[in-house]
Amino acid sequence: MNESNCLIIAGEKSGEQHCLSFFDELRALCPNTHFWGVGGDELADKGVELLYHLKDFSSWGISEVVGKIPFYLKALTNIEQQCIQRKTKVALLIDFQDFNLRLAKKLNKHGVKVLYYVAPQAWAWKAYRAQVLEQTVHSLFTIIPFEKDWFEKRGVNKVISVNHPLLKTHEKVLHEERIRPSLKEKIELLILPGSRNFEVRHLLPIFVKTLRLLKQKYNVKSYLIRSPNVDQELYNPYQKDIDYIYPHSQLEEVMNYTNLAFAASGTVTLSTALMEIPTIVCYQSSLLNEFIYQTFIDYDGPISLANIVHQELVFPELLQERVNSFNLLKICEFWAQNEKEYDKLVKQLKTTKELLDCNKQQVAPYMSKVINESI
Numbered sequence: 027m028n029e030s031n032c033l034i035i036a037g038e039k040s041g042e043q044h045c046l047s048f049f050d051e052l053r054a055l056c057p058n059t060h061f062w063g064v065g066g067d068e069l070a071d072k073g074v075e076l077l078y079h080l081k082d083f084s085s086w087g088i089s090e091v092v093g094k095i096p097f098y099l100k101a102l103t104n105i106e107q108q109c110i111q112r113k114t115k116v117a118l119l120i121d122f123q124d125f126n127l128r129l130a131k132k133l134n135k136h137g138v139k140v141l142y143y144v145a146p147q148a149w150a151w152k153a154y155r156a157q158v159l160e161q162t163v164h165s166l167f168t169i170i171p172f173e174k175d176w177f178e179k180r181g182v183n184k185v186i187s188v189n190h191p192l193l194k195t196h197e198k199v200l201h202e203e204r205i206r207p208s209l210k211e212k213i214e215l216l217i218l219p220g221s222r223n224f225e226v227r228h229l230l231p232i233f234v235k236t237l238r239l240l241k242q243k244y245n246v247k248s249y250l251i252r253s254p255n256v257d258q259e260l261y262n263p264y265q266k267d268i269d270y271i272y273p274h275s276q277l278e279e280v281m282n283y284t285n286l287a288f289a290a291s292g293t294v295t296l297s298t299a300l301m302e303i304p305t306i307v308c309y310q311s312s313l314l315n316e317f318i319y320q321t322f323i324d325y326d327g328p329i330s331l332a333n334i335v336h337q338e339l340v341f342p343e344l345l346q347e348r349v350n351s352f353n354l355l356k357i358c359e360f361w362a363q364n365e366k367e368y369d370k371l372v373k374q375l376k377t378t379k380e381l382l383d384c385n386k387q388q389v390a391p392y393m394s395k396v397i398n399e400s401i
Contacts, residue, residue: 029058029059029060030056030058030059030060030115030116030397030398030400030401031059031060031061031062031112031113031114032056032059032060032061032062032114032115032116032117032118032397033062033063033105033108033109033114033116033117033118033133033138034061034062034063034064034065034069034074034117034118034120035063035064035105035117035118035119035120035122035125035126035129036063036064036065036066036069036080036120036121036122037064037080037083037120037121037122037125037126038080038083038121038122038221039066039080039221039253039254039255039274040121040221040292040293041080041120041121041122041144042065042066042068042069042080042120043191043195043293044120044121044143044144044191044293045065045069045118045120045143046068046069046072046195047191047192047194047195047389048191048194048389048390048393049069049072050072051390051391052389052390052393052394053072053073055390055391055394055398056394056397056398058401059397059398059401060075061073061074061075062074062075062076062077062108062112063075063076063077063078063105064076064077064078064079064080064083064105065079065080066079066080066081066254066255067079067254077104077105077108078101080255081255082097083101083122083125098125101125102125102128102129102132105129106129106132106133106136109133109136109138110136114138115137115138115139115397115400115401116138116139116140116141116396116397116400117129117130117133117138117139117140117141118141118143118393119140119141119142119143120143120144121143121144121146123146123147123155126142127146127155127158127159127162130142130158130159130162130163131158131162133162134161134162134163139164139396139400140162140163140164140165141163141164141165141167141393141396142159142163142165142166142167143167143389144167144169145159145166145167145168145169145170145173145177145185146159153180156177156180156181156182157180157181159177159182160181160182160183163182163184164184164396165184165185165186165392165396166182166184166185166186167186167187167188167389168185168186168187168188169188169189169190169191169382170190170334170335171335171381171382172337173185173187174187186387186392187387188387188388188389189382189383190296190335190382191389192293192296192297192300192382193300193379193382193383195278195297196278196297196300196301199278199282199301200300200301200379202282204282204283204301204302206283206284206285207285208285208365208368209244209285209286209358209361209362209365209368210244210362210363210365211245212244212245212246212247212285213240213244213245213246213247213285213286213358213362214247214249214283214284214285214286215237215240215246215247215248215249215284215286215287215288216249216251216280216281216284216286216287216288216289216298216303217230217233217234217237217248217249217250217251217268217287217288218251218287218288218289218290218294218298219233219250219288219290220253220256220290220292221253221255221256221274221290221292222253222255222256223256223257223260225290225310226253226256226260226261227260228310228349229288229290229308229310229349230260230261230264231264232308232349232350232351232354233288233308233354234264234267234268235351236288236351236354236355236358237267237268238267239351239355240355240358243359244362247269247270248267248268248269248270249268249269249270249271249272249280249284250264250268250270250271250272251272251273251274251276251277251280252271252272252273252274253274254273254274277294277297278297278301281297281298281301281303282301284303285303285304286303286304286305286358286361287303287304287305287306288305288306288308288354289305289306289307289308290307290308290309291307291308291309291329291330291331291343292331293331295307295330295331295332295333295341296331296332296335296378298332299332299335299336299340299341299375299378300375300378300379300382302372302375302376302378303375304341304361304368304371304372304375305332305341306341306342306344306354306357306358307329307330307332307333307341307342307343307344308343308344308345308349308354309329309343309344309345309346309349310345310346310349328343329343329345330343332378335378335381335382336374336377336378336381340371340374340375342357
């Protein structure tokens with residue numbers, strides 16, 4: 027059999043984690059395929075040839091993206107040329123919608139079959155992207171329950187509904203019964219300030235200030251998860267305040283015994299929901315990003331992935347100027363003083379797995395068939 031190659035674009039850490047949930051199986055099913063593209067250290071360790079590292083690729087908010095437009099344009103051209111030179115037949119584009127949709131248009135012109143994994147949130151804004159997907163993508167993989175119907179109703183024909191990758195990531199512990207102390211007895215606080223420099227720089231000081239206030243009233247143990255994509259010096263000023271600091275690889279282990287979390291909005295909020303940890307979700311961006319969002323984006327639904335999956339605000343969301351220690355402390359004290367409300371939320375979080383687990387199409391076998399048939 028001739029050796030083939032497959033492009034992978036995982037431009038953010040969450041995208042790399044999604045890819046890792048099925049990559050080992052995909053590689054085993056495509057033994058003669060060389061994988062290359064954009065990813066992080068973990069994909070590189072599995073043999074993916076990195077044209078770009080995701081540290082250089084990821085950005086936060088519209089204003090930061092604008093500043094990196096020249097870089098993205100050069101990368102788009104370079105990746106397109108590499109596909110032509112390598113005679114690439116299949117591309118796996120993971121999330122990272124603004125870049126990947128532009129790349130999908132370019133690759134489609136060269137006959138590359140695009141497997142788009144994690145559908146763009148077109149239902150929140152830019153609904154016209156459904157038409158772009160229909161014209162440029164071989165298969166669109168959706169991981170949120172309602173998305174398949176939404177895209178099909180807007181003309182996307184090849185929509186593959188798959189289980190959310192976090193079910194695979196956490197499958198070893200999801201069936202375990204977790205017994206955690208009440209907040210009055212002991213707060214085991216998980217601090218998740220994000221996987222981007224911007225997030226950690228803005229959120230971590232507020233999270234630590236709230237931690238100090240909590241320690242004045244409660245028995246608190248704190249656990250910080252460091253992201254490998256964040257400049258480590260951003261964590262240094264807070265090492266004396268936080269009891270334990272762990273790398274991202276130990277997130278699942280730490281989630282097993284924490285009973286409260288502060289988190290930047292992102293995929294990790296779905297992890298805490300699956301692990302039944304009441305979480306306060308925070309989002310803070312520049313004033314320019316806020317202006318653009320409020321002026322041009324017609325979406326007033328939840329921003330947290332956990333809340334999107336549940337279709338309601340199971341987790342409190344603090345946005346922009348509401349992200350402060352006063353509001354964080356207020357929610358913590360409410361849960362600590364109202365045990366029934368806290369237990370009610372935990373019970374609701376137990377349904378997260380059922381919302382996502384529908385025994386749908388297996389990802390790696392489907393992708394491998396497309397790849398192997400293209401050799």
